Amino acid sequence: MTENIEINENGKRRKPKNRMPAGRVIARIAISLGLVILIVFGLVWTAIFTIAHGPSDSMRDLLVGMAMQASATKFVPYLVLSPDEVEDIMARAAEEGDAVFSPTEMAERYIKKIVTDENGQRYEITVLAGDEGTAVITGVDGSEQVVEYNEWDYAIDGIQYITVNRSNFKAYMLIIKDPSRVYVGTSSDYSGNEAGKRFYEMAEKENCVAMINAGEFLDIGGQGDGGKPQGLTFSKGQCVMQADDMSWKTFIGFDNNNRLIVKEGFTKATAEAAGMRDGVCFRPTKQSSSSRLIYKDESGNVHVSTYSSSSPAQRCAIGQREDGAVIFIVTDGRSAASIGASYNDMTQLMYEYGAVTAGMLDGGSSAMLYYREYFKLFNMDENTLDKYQKMGLVNKYVAATEPRRIPTYFCVGSAGVN
Amino acid sequence: MADRKHSRGISRFTLTWILIIVCIALIWSVCMVFLSSLLEEYEAVQPKYAAEKVFEKYFLTADSDSILNYNVYPLNSLEDRQNAVDYVSSILNSGELRYKEVFSGEDSKNMYAVSAGDVTFASFTLTSGNDTTEILGLAYPALADITVNLKPLYGTVIYAPLSATVRVNGNVLDESYIEGKRVTLDEAVYFPAEDENGRVMVNYSVSGLFAEPTVSVTYEINSSSSLYVEEMGAPAVNVLELVDEEGVYSAEYSYLTLLAGHYNEKVRIAEEKRIAEEERLRREEEERLRLIEEQRQRISDSIKVLYENFVLQMAEQYNDFIYYRTTTSQQDKTKVYFKPGTDIYGYVTKGASGGYYNWSDYRVTKMSFVDEQTSYYEWLDDNHTTFKCRISMTVAMYGYNTETGKYYDDNEAFAMTAYVDISNPDEPKVYKLVTTESDLEEAAKKG
Numbered sequence: 001m002t003e004n005i006e007i008n009e010n011g012k013r014r015k016p017k018n019r020m021p022a023g024r025v026i027a028r029i030a031i032s033l034g035l036v037i038l039i040v041f042g043l044v045w046t047a048i049f050t051i052a053h054g055p056s057d058s059m060r061d062l063l064v065g066m067a068m069q070a071s072a073t074k075f076v077p078y079l080v081l082s083p084d085e086v087e088d089i090m091a092r093a094a095e096e097g098d099a100v101f102s103p104t105e106m107a108e109r110y111i112k113k114i115v116t117d118e119n120g121q122r123y124e125i126t127v128l129a130g131d132e133g134t135a136v137i138t139g140v141d142g143s144e145q146v147v148e149y150n151e152w153d154y155a156i157d158g159i160q161y162i163t164v165n166r167s168n169f170k171a172y173m174l175i176i177k178d179p180s181r182v183y184v185g186t187s188s189d190y191s192g193n194e195a196g197k198r199f200y201e202m203a204e205k206e207n208c209v210a211m212i213n214a215g216e217f218l219d220i221g222g223q224g225d226g227g228k229p230q231g232l233t234f235s236k237g238q239c240v241m242q243a244d245d246m247s248w249k250t251f252i253g254f255d256n257n258n259r260l261i262v263k264e265g266f267t268k269a270t271a272e273a274a275g276m277r278d279g280v281c282f283r284p285t286k287q288s289s290s291s292r293l294i295y296k297d298e299s300g301n302v303h304v305s306t307y308s309s310s311s312p313a314q315r316c317a318i319g320q321r322e323d324g325a326v327i328f329i330v331t332d333g334r335s336a337a338s339i340g341a342s343y344n345d346m347t348q349l350m351y352e353y354g355a356v357t358a359g360m361l362d363g364g365s366s367a368m369l370y371y372r373e374y375f376k377l378f379n380m381d382e383n384t385l386d387k388y389q390k391m392g393l394v395n396k397y398v399a400a401t402e403p404r405r406i407p408t409y410f411c412v413g414s415a416g417v418n
Numbered sequence: 419m420a421d422r423k424h425s426r427g428i429s430r431f432t433l434t435w436i437l438i439i440v441c442i443a444l445i446w447s448v449c450m451v452f453l454s455s456l457l458e459e460y461e462a463v464q465p466k467y468a469a470e471k472v473f474e475k476y477f478l479t480a481d482s483d484s485i486l487n488y489n490v491y492p493l494n495s496l497e498d499r500q501n502a503v504d505y506v507s508s509i510l511n512s513g514e515l516r517y518k519e520v521f522s523g524e525d526s527k528n529m530y531a532v533s534a535g536d537v538t539f540a541s542f543t544l545t546s547g548n549d550t551t552e553i554l555g556l557a558y559p560a561l562a563d564i565t566v567n568l569k570p571l572y573g574t575v576i577y578a579p580l581s582a583t584v585r586v587n588g589n590v591l592d593e594s595y596i597e598g599k600r601v602t603l604d605e606a607v608y609f610p611a612e613d614e615n616g617r618v619m620v621n622y623s624v625s626g627l628f629a630e631p632t633v634s635v636t637y638e639i640n641s642s643s644s645l646y647v648e649e650m651g652a653p654a655v656n657v658l659e660l661v662d663e664e665g666v667y668s669a670e671y672s673y674l675t676l677l678a679g680h681y682n683e684k685v686r687i688a689e690e691k692r693i694a695e696e697e698r699l700r701r702e703e704e705e706r707l708r709l710i711e712e713q714r715q716r717i718s719d720s721i722k723v724l725y726e727n728f729v730l731q732m733a734e735q736y737n738d739f740i741y742y743r744t745t746t747s748q749q750d751k752t753k754v755y756f757k758p759g760t761d762i763y764g765y766v767t768k769g770a771s772g773g774y775y776n777w778s779d780y781r782v783t784k785m786s787f788v789d790e791q792t793s794y795y796e797w798l799d800d801n802h803t804t805f806k807c808r809i810s811m812t813v814a815m816y817g818y819n820t821e822t823g824k825y826y827d828d829n830e831a832f833a834m835t836a837y838v839d840i841s842n843p844d845e846p847k848v849y850k851l852v853t854t855e856s857d858l859e860e861a862a863k864k865g
Contacts, residue, residue, distance in 0.1 A: 028431055035435055043446055050450050056457035058464045097531060099521040109523070166525070304521040348525055 045079065052080040064089045065311025066340075070364050071219050087287070094289040095308040103300050106130075106322070111354035114162055114175070116154040124162075125149070129354055132323060152177050156377050157209060158415050161394075164349065168312055169341040171349055172369050172394045174210050174328040175321075176412050179258035182326045184214060184235040184278040185411035187226065196226025196405035199368045200391045208411035210371045212316055212328040215280025215408040216249070216362050226405035231281025232266055233408060242268045246281065250291035252318060252359035253279015260320035262295045262359035280408045282362050291360040293317060293347040302356055304347060312340030314367035314395070318410055319350040319358030327355055328410065330369035330395045338396075366404050369394040459551035465519075465528040465544050468559040472542050473517045476564055477532050482506035488540070488566040494626045496586045497570070501629035506568060510534050527562060540566040573625030578635045580618040585634040586627075597623035714796065721795035721805050728846050729792045729836055731755070733809045736851070737787035739766055757839050757847035784816040787832070798837070804849075806837045 052060050064081070067073040068090060077086045101109075107130030116122045127135040137145045152158060158177040163170065176182060185206040187197040196217065203211060216230040231249040233241035237256075243249075244267040251266040256275040264283075271279070282291045289307045296302050314333030320326050329349055333340025341349075343360065350358040370392045375382055382390060388397045397403050428436075461467075477485065482503045486493070493502055513535015522529035522543060532540040547560025576591075578584050580600060584591045601619050624631065732755035739752040749767055756763040794808040810833040817826040837850035 032435070035439070039439065039442055043442070046446065046450060047453065050453055051457065054454050054457045056461035058466070059457055059460050095518070097518040097520040099523075099529070099531070304523075306519050306521045308519070344521070347521060348523075351521070351523060 048076070049080045052077075061089050061093065062311055065093050066313060069311060069313040071223075091287055093308050093311065094287060096290060097306045098303040099306065100297075101302045101304065103302070106302050106356060111321075112352050113151050113354070114155075114160045115149050115151050116156075116160075118154055120154065129322065159210060159371075159412070161371060161374055161378060162353075166341075166345065168339045169331045169333065169345060170338040171329055171331045171341065173349070173353065174212075174369065174371060174394075174412075175353070176210070176326040176328070177324075178415065179254060179260070179320060179324045179326045181209075181413045181415065182254060182278070183411055183413065184233065184253070184280055185211060185409045186229075186233070186235045186240055187405070187407045190228045190241055190407070194227055196407040198403045198405055199370050199393060199409070200388075200403075202406070202409050202411075203370050203372065203392060206409075206411045206413075208370075208372075209414055210328070210369070210412040211409040212318065212330060212361065212370070213366045213368045213404075213406045213408075214282075214318075214361055214410045215252075216282045216284065217407045226407045229280060229407040231283075232268060232271060232279070233281065234271065234276050234279045235408075237277045239268050239272065243281070244268060248286050249281035249283040250359060251276075251279050251281050252291065252361065253277070258324060260318065260326065260357045260359075262292045262357055264290060264292070278410075280361075280410075282360060289343060289360075293343070293358040293360055294319065294350055294355050295357055295359075304351055305343075306347065307343040312342055312345075313363055314365070314398075315341050315343075315346050315363040316361035316367045316369070317346045317350060317358055318361055319353075319355030321354040322356050325354075327353055327358070328369055330367050332396050332398075333363075333367070334398050335396070361410075362406075365399045365401075366406055367395065368397065368403060368406070370409075456553060459554050459556060463551060463556040463558050465559045468544050468561070469517065469519070469528070469530050469542075472544070472561050472564075473530070473532065476542065477517070477540065478515055482510060485510075485540070485566055486568075488564045489568050490565055491568065491570055491626060494570065494624075496589045496591075496624060496631070497627050498587050498629070501587075501627070502570075505570075505628035509537055509539055509568060512537055528559065539568050540564065568628075570626040570628045572627040572630055573623070574627075574631055574633055576622040576624070576633055576635060577619060578622060580620050582635050584622045586624050586631045588632070588634075591622045591624065595622045595624060596620045714794075717797060718793065718795035718807070721797070721807070722792060725795070725805070725807075725838065725840070725846060726792050728755075729807055729809060729838065730790055732836065732848055733790045733792075733811065733834075734787070736766070737790075737811070740787075741785050755848055756851075757849040760849045762848060762851045782815050782817040784814075786814045787811050788814060803841045804837065804839050806835055809834050809836055 051063060054060070064077045064086060067076045068086070077089075081089075107128070109129050110126050111129045113125050113127055114122050115125055125135050133148055133150065134146055135149050137147055139145065151160065155177070158181075160173075160175040162173040162175070164173065165171075185202055185208065187202060187205075188194040197205060199211070199213070202208075215233060217226045217228060218224050218230060219226075229241050231241070231243045231246045232239070232251055233243075234253055247265050247267050250262060250264050251271065252260070252262050253271075253276050255261055256277050261274070261276065261279070266274070266276070283289075290305070292303075292305055294302060294304050312333060315329075315331050317329045318326065319329070327350060329346060331341040331346070332338035346360060347358070371394050372392050374380075374392065374394060375385060375389070386396065388403060393403070476488075483499075483506075486499075486502055486506050493499060511534070513533075515532070515534050517530045517532045520529050520531045520541070526545055528544045530542055530544075531538050532542070542564040543562040544559040545562040546557035549558040549560075550556060551558070574586070575597070576584050576586075584595075598621050735752050735755060739748050752766045753763060756766055788811065790809060790811040792807050792809050794806075796806055798804040798806055810831065813830045813832045815826070815828055815830065818824060819826065832853075834851055834853040836848050837852075838846050839849045840846045
């Protein structure tokens with residue numbers, strides 16, 4: 001065997017460098033990258049596996065629920081759980097418990113209201129639901145004084161704008177005094193293949209003051225174009241989508257008396273007979289939770305629902321107070337600042353702000369609340385707003401894509417116009 | 419060979435990756451163990467476990483008596499506690515005992531509704547407790563409160579006189595249980611007219627009982643009798659109701675009927691007692707009289723044995739005298755039976771009057787006395803020197819009406835009482851003779 005000897009500039013011999021062939025280098029880099037990917041995948045998988053099969057069923061259920069909320073992440077639970085296990089978890093999440101309150105109990109509870117003074121300063125007050133227009137002020141000495149207030153005296157355009165910060169989410173609310181201003185705006189007549197409208201397109205189309213995304217639409221793999229709503233849909237007194245085979249979905253809409261109805265089992269005929277003028281449907285599957293958050297039964301008793309699911313997400317809901325005022329709520333989600341709200345969080349918010357009827361609307365990446373130039377109305381620093389907020393979006397749109405195309409929105413017309 | 423190998427033939431590259439993987443695996447294993455610990459803590463503070471413990475301790479394994487202590491409806495003092503306990507037991511046994519989370523109305527609380535079968539009867543709430551987990555510092559849920567909502571469904575309205583003693587489950591109701599106005603009935607329909615309180619009717623209202631109450635109404639009618647009504651579970655329809663604005667009240671007729679029925683029954687019993695008492699007294703009186711009569715009869719018989727012949731002879735002679743008094747011989751035969759100096763002696767010895775003897779509108783043409791009998795002998799003094807006795811007979815009379823010419827033929831019962839002086843036992847004398855048919859004597863006087 002011979003040894004290669006190299007002579008350097010000083011005439012000394014030195015051992016020549018081992019030069020690795022380029023192919024081997026590339027192979028090792030590829031192997032290394034593959035190993036890194038494998039390790040990362042392994043780490044993620046073992047983490048997911050640990051969560052899925054570890055000591056906390058609650059955390060597993062929570063994360064499964066979160067993953068199943070968004071179309072893009074629905075596959076994740078199936079990486080470590082069988083379809084039956086996922087189905088069981090989702091079924092348990094849909095379990096509902098009702099607390100039933102009599103009309104008297106509802107009137108005697110305390111609710112929150114926003115009062116704006118003549119200087120535009122807004123105050124949150126807690127008042128008896130049944131004592132509209134009067135509030136009790138407790139002095140520092142414990143004395144109580146009953147004062148009269150009118151929450152609408154200085155409210156801009158009959159709309160109250162509220163932000164609520166909770167430990168796990170941030171919510172934005174609009175309370176609209178006149179329920180007759182609220183109607184369902186549609187992206188099209190749904191006769192063709194036209195895609196749905198982004199919020200700013202719909203705001204322009206309807207020339208509305210405010211709006212919130214409304215009903216469900218087909219969104220396989222998060223790729224739906226929002227062209228057609230799912231389930232029975234009414235707009236401006238007309239049935240624009242008939243879906244009698246989906247009567248199990250939760251119908252959320254207004255009747256001709258401007259009362260919000262949240263009900264399951266409506267067909268086109270029964271909805272028309274009940275005098276529905278505007279409404280949409282939301283409830284992804286029969287197995288998923290009902291979208292009834294708060295509803296009245298035939299006896300006038302109010303049922304406030306609680307669901308086993310506590311999965312946080314971006315959520316939207318609509319409610320109505322006893323005095324007819326309509327509540328829009330949207331929450332931020334999928335961010336460190338606001339993980340998101342659960343069904344029960346939405347119910348709690350609705351209950352706190354006086355709703356006697358409330359239903360969940362489509363959430364996730366569809367969650368959008370629009371309020372025209374709200375930042376100017378309330379003197380906000382526009383530099384703190386993102387692109388879409390400057391276009392009127394109240395909540396933060398966190399998806400990397402453009403805002404979703406949506407087929408239906410609950411719109412708020414100008415006062416005295418709609 | 420350019421890529422040197424270790425003696426075992428493993429390249430440095432491979433060895434490096436093995437080391438990296440092993441290190442990562444070790445570190446990751448530690449991380450996963452730590453994650454498991456975190457998950458364990460997270461799981462431990464889930465309210466569902468605390469809820470399960472509360473459910474087991476306070477409902478699943480608890481007895482009805484202790485559950486009753488949490489009831490929001492305080493036990494009515496008129497209620498027998500055992501009734502309430504039995505009621506709770508019946509609820510608990512009415513179906514599977516379950517619990518589920520319901521809306522609490524407060525962010526910081528978890529509320530659970532407890533039901534047996536279809537009946538939701540209790541709730542409990544959990545809130546963050548003082549104990550926290552070691553790593554995450556999460557607060558363990560703690561029991562905030564338990565509410566048992568078993569609403570007593572039974573009650574009764576008792577329509578009763580004001581002065582009645584009304585009891586529910588053996589407890590006397592005081593005036594605080596009276597509801598509505600006092601109404602005085604116009605008439606003493608159900609109660610004695612002289613008892614004003616018996617006509618002042620009121621409603622006693624009792625509610626909040628777990629079991630059908632035992633109701634009793636006791637009303638003292640007088641010192642010897644009372645009205646007592648006992649009815650299981652008097653229905654609440656027995657109400658004295660205001661039927662118009664003028665203060666006219668009416669009560670459920672069936673209840674009044676019931677009340678009156680009991681009253682009448684009591685009155686009937688009292689009347690029967692009275693009648694029985696009267697009968698007893700009557701019988702005693704009869705017995706007393708019978709004994710007296712027997713005594714009298716014995717005395718009568720003892721006298722009769724000695725003097726009946728005398729009395730009968732006197733009666734026959736006197737009767738003959740009555741009809742044949744016109745003759746002196748008759749007077750002489752008669753007067754020996756009578757005591758001289760007495761009125762009757764004077765009567766039988768006075769001069770003959772002659773004429774006709776009239777009876778009613780008839781002139782008596784013939785009269786005879788037959789079947790004379792004596793009875794009722796009785797001493798008139800303690801020395802037994804005088805006695806009286808009754809003499810009965812039949813008078814056969816014949817006559818005619820002078821105006822019509824019609825004849826009369828009749829038998830008349832006749833009796834008289836003879837008073838006899840036996841101071842001299844060998845010569846008894848009648849000193850007084852009283853006819854019970856005074857008109858006959860009067861007629862004889864006229865005759």
